[in-house]
Amino acid sequence: xxxxxxxxxxxxxxxxxxxxxxxxxxxxxxxxxxxxxxxxxxxxxxxxxxxxxxxxxxxxxxxxxxxxxxxxxxxxxxxxxxxxxxxxxxxxxxxxxxxxxxxxxxxxxxxxxxxxxxxxxxxxxxxxxxxxxxxxxxxxxxxxxxxxxxxx
Amino acid sequence: xxxxxxxxxxxxxxxxxxxxxxxxxxxxxxxxxxxxxxxxxxxxxxxxxxxxxxxxxxxxxxxxxxxxxxxxxxxxxxxxxxxxxxxxxxxxxxxxxxxxxxxxxxxxxxxxxxxxxxxxxxxxxxxxxxxxxxxxxxxxxxxxxxxxxxxxxxxxxxxxxxxxxxxxxxxxxxxxxxxxxxxxxxxxxxxxxxxxxxxxxxxxxxxxxxxxxxxxxxxxxxxxxxxxxxxxxxxxxxxxxxxxxxxxxxxxxxxxxxxxxxxxxxxxxxxxxxxxxxxxxxxxxxxxxxxxxxxxxx
Numbered sequence: 001x002x003x004x005x006x007x008x009x010x011x012x013x014x015x016x017x018x019x020x021x022x023x024x025x026x027x028x029x030x031x032x033x034x035x036x037x038x039x040x041x042x043x044x045x046x047x048x049x050x051x052x053x054x055x056x057x058x059x060x061x062x063x064x065x066x067x068x069x070x071x072x073x074x075x076x077x078x079x080x081x082x083x084x085x086x087x088x089x090x091x092x093x094x095x096x097x098x099x100x101x102x103x104x105x106x107x108x109x110x111x112x113x114x115x116x117x118x119x120x121x122x123x124x125x126x127x128x129x130x131x132x133x134x135x136x137x138x139x140x141x142x143x144x145x146x147x148x149x150x151x152x
Numbered sequence: 153x154x155x156x157x158x159x160x161x162x163x164x165x166x167x168x169x170x171x172x173x174x175x176x177x178x179x180x181x182x183x184x185x186x187x188x189x190x191x192x193x194x195x196x197x198x199x200x201x202x203x204x205x206x207x208x209x210x211x212x213x214x215x216x217x218x219x220x221x222x223x224x225x226x227x228x229x230x231x232x233x234x235x236x237x238x239x240x241x242x243x244x245x246x247x248x249x250x251x252x253x254x255x256x257x258x259x260x261x262x263x264x265x266x267x268x269x270x271x272x273x274x275x276x277x278x279x280x281x282x283x284x285x286x287x288x289x290x291x292x293x294x295x296x297x298x299x300x301x302x303x304x305x306x307x308x309x310x311x312x313x314x315x316x317x318x319x320x321x322x323x324x325x326x327x328x329x330x331x332x333x334x335x336x337x338x339x340x341x342x343x344x345x346x347x348x349x350x351x352x353x354x355x356x357x358x359x360x361x362x363x364x365x366x367x368x369x370x371x372x373x374x375x376x377x378x379x380x381x382x383x384x385x386x387x388x389x390x391x392x393x394x395x396x397x398x399x400x401x402x403x404x405x406x407x408x409x410x411x412x413x414x415x416x417x418x419x420x421x422x423x424x425x426x427x428x429x430x431x432x433x434x435x436x437x438x439x440x441x442x443x444x445x446x447x448x449x450x
Contacts, residue, residue, distance in 0.1 A: 036322060039224070076322050079329040083336065134325070135224065150225035150328065151186045152335050152343075152406055 023049050023123070025058050031066040033075035039135040040110060041067070041077055048125040052117055057103075059128040060112055064105045067132065081138065082147055092146050108137040184406060185413040187343075190230040190263035191218045194270035194285070202236055210316045214271040214284055217317055221324035230263050264291055264440055267327075271316055279306035282315040286327050292441040293344035293401055298330035342383035342403035345416055345441040347423075349374060349397040355448035357432065358394045370430070371397055377426050378402055381419065416441060 030046040045063035049055035069085040071078045082088045089096055098104045109132055116127040141147045193204040193211045204211060215232075222229050270285040282304045288297040302323035304315040351357050359371040368376075371392045378399055379385050386403035408414045420436045420443050427434040427447065437444040 038321060076325045077329070078326050079333065083333065148332075148336070150222075150227050150332055150335075152184045152338060 021050065022054075025049075025061060027062055027065050029066065029070070031063050031072060033072050034129065036076040039133065040131055041072070041075060041134055042129065042131045043067070043072060043075075044115065044127055044129055046125065046127045048120070048123050050123065052114075052124045052126060055117075055124045055126040056112070056114065056128055059126050060105065060109065060130060061100055063128070063130045064100065064132070067137075077134065081141060088146055092144070095144050095146060108133045108140065182411055182413070186227075187264035188230055188262075189222065189227065189265045189267060190232060190235065191215050191222075191267045191269060192232055192262075194268050194287075201232060205232060208271070210271045210273065210282065210312055211269065213313050213316045214269045214320055217320035218267060218269055218286065218324060218327075221320070221328055225328055232262075235262055262291070265289070265297065265331075266291055271319075273312050273315075274306075276306070279308050280310070280312065280315065281306040282312060282319045284316065284319045284323070286320075286323065288327065288331050290344060290441075292346045292439075295344055295401070297334045298327050300327045300330075339406055342386065342405050343441070344401045345404055345419065345443060347378065347399040347402055348442070348444045349399075350444070350446055351395045352435075352446050352448035357447055357449050359392060359397055360394045370432075373430065377423070381422060416443065419443070420445075 025047075028047065032044045034042040034044055036042070043063045043066075045059040045066075047055055047058035047062050049058050066072060067077060067080075068082050069080050071080045109130060111129070111131040113129045114126060115129050118125045138147070142149045192201055193208070193215060195201050195204045205215070219229050219231075265288060267286060267288045272283050274281045274283060284302045284304075286298070286300045286302070288299070289295060290297065300323040302319045304319035304322075307315065309315065349359070351359065357370075359369070359374070361370050362368070363370075363373070374397060375389060378387050378389075383403040383405050386401075387399055388401040390398040390400040404416070404419060405414050408418070417438060420438060423443075423445065424434045424436065427445075431450050432447050433450050435446040435448075
C-alpha cells in the first residue's frame with residue numbers, strides 16, 4: 001500500500017498518450033525586427049509550448065500581437081497598429097478572437113519559417129522567421145472598423 | 153377614426169421607421185472634412201520652394217516617395233508644382249476682379265498641413281548614404297505633427313536615387329503612423345485655429361479700455377469669450393498689447409453639435425456677434441484655420 005502511494009504521487013503530469021500538459025499562450029516581447037520591404041515586415045519571434053506545432057503557432061500569434069498592440073522597436077512599425085488595445089477588445093472582441101485565436105492572421109502571413117527548435121525541460125522553444133503583409137493587414141483592420149483609415 | 157384607419161396608420165408608421173432611422177444614421181455619418189496635405193522641399197530663407205524643387209534630383213525623388221506613401225494610405229496630396237501653376241493661372245483669369253494684398257495671401261496659401269522633406273547625400277571612402285529629414289506640421293498653428301530622420305544603408309554605389317528611396321521607405325510608415333496618432337488626438341481634443349485681433353488704424357479703440365461697470369478690460373472680455381467658445385476651454389493667449397491680441401492656439405471641435413463638419417466661419421460669426429454686443433464693429437479675414445479680426449468702434 002505504501003509503495004502504491006509513493007509511485008502514484010511521483011507520477012509525472014503526462015497524459016496517457018505521453019504529451020505534455022498544454023501550456024497557455026502568453027504574450028512576450030521576444031519579437032525582433034529583421035527587415036522591411038515595401039509594405040511588408042519580417043520579424044523573428046520566439047515562443048515555447050508543449051510541442052513544436054503549438055510553439056510555432058504561439059510564435060506567430062506573438063509576432064502579430066506585438067505588431068498590433070505594441071509596435072516593433074527599431075522597425076518601420078514602431079507605433080502599434082491598434083493604439084488602444086483595451087478599447088479594441090471591448091468593441092471588436094469577436095473580430096480579434098477570429099484574427100488571433102482562430103488563425104485568420106495566416107491570410108496576412110507571407111512566410112513563416114522555423115529558424116531554430118530546442119527542447120528544454122519537456123518544453124519546445126522555437127524561433128520563427130515571419131513575414132507579414134502590412135498593407136493587407138491594415139486594410140483588413142480598416143474595413144472591419146478596428147482602426148480608422150488615414151485622416152480625421 | 154375607424155379601427156381599420158387606426159391599423160393603417162400604425163402600419164404606415166411601423167414601415168417608415170426603418171427608413172427614418174437609416175436617414176438619421178446617414179445624417180450622423182457625414183464624411184469628415186480632411187485637412188489638405190502638401191509635400192514640399194526644405195528651403196532656406198533665401199531660396200524659393202520652386203527653385204529647390206527644380207534643382208535637386210534627390211529632393212524630387214524624396215518628395216515623390218513621400219507622396220507615394222500617402223497614396224498607399226488612400227490620401228490625396230496637393231502637388232506643389234500644380235498649385236504654383238494654378239496660382240499663376242488664377243491670377244490671369246481674375247485680373248479684372250477687385251483684389252488687394254489680402255486676396256493675394258489667400259490665393260497663395262497652399263495646404264493645411266505641410267510635410268517638409270530635406271535630403272542630403274553623404275559620400276565617404278567607406279561608402280555613400282543618403283539621410284532624409286521629414287517634418288510634418290500644421291500650416292496655421294505651427295504645431296508639429298511628426299518628425300523623422302531616416303538614413304539609407306551605406307553602400308559603395310553612385311545610385312544616389314536608390315539610396316534616397318531606401319531611406320524614405322524605411323521611415324515613411326512611422327511618419328504616417330505618428331501623423332495618424334495626432335489626427336486621432338484631434339478627433340478627441342479638437343484641432344487648432346489661430347486668432348489674431350487688432351485695432352483698425354484710424355480707430356481710437358483700445359484693447360485695454362476698461363468697462364466702467366464691471367472694471368473688465370476689453371481684452372479680458374475677449375479672452376473670456378475665447379475660453380467659453382473653445383473646446384474644453386483649451387486655448388493659448390500668445391500676447392496682448394493695447395492694439396493687438398494673439399491666440400496662437402484655440403481648440404475647436406472637428407464636428408459641431410449636429411454632426412456636421414465644424415466651420416471656422418461660424419466661430420468668426422459668433423465673435424462678430426459678441427463684438428456687436430459690445431458696440432464694436434469687426435472686419436474679418438479667414439485663411440484656412442487662421443482668423444484675423446480688425447476692430448473699430450461703431
